[in-house]
Amino acid sequence: MDRLHAYCYYMEALLAERSPRLAAAIPRTASYLRDLAPEFARSDVYAQLLRVRLYANSLGIVPLDRAAAEEEAAAAASFQYDAPSDPVLRGGFCFGRRAGAQLPFANPVSTGFCLQALDMWERYTSGQLGQPDLADLI
DSSP, rough: HHHHHHHHHHHHHHHHHHHHTHHHHHHHHHHHHHHTTTTEHHHHHHHHHHHHHHHHHHTTOOOOOOOHHHHHHHHHHHHHHTTOTTTTTOOOOBBEEEEEOOOSSSSHHHHHHHHHHHHHHHHHHOOOOSSOGGHHHH
C-alpha cells in the first residue's frame, strides 16, 4: 500500500506528459488497491487515484471509469471522522485502516488529499469541473 502512494505520484508526473501509459497504470493501481485494502488501506491512495482518474479524463488521456471513480470517492469519504465534539478530529480524515479497523488519528496530509479529490469529484458529477490545472496538484 505504501508503494501505491509513491506510484500515484509517478502517475501524476505522467499526467504532465499526457502519457498513454496511464491507460494501463490507472486500472493496475486500482486493482492492487482493492486487493490490499482488506489488510491495509490508506485514504490518501484512494484520493490520489481518484484525482489521477479525473485529471486523465479531463485532459483527454484516459476516459473515466465512472464506476471505479464512484467507488474510490466513497472509499475516500469513508475515512472522514464524524467527531463534532472533538476539535482535533472534526472534519479530518484518518490516515488508514488495518484489517478494517480505522487507525486512531487524523492525518493532515491525508485530509488535504481527500478534501481536494472529493471536491473535484463533486464538481465533476455536477458538470462543473472544467479543465483542472496540473499546478493545483498538492
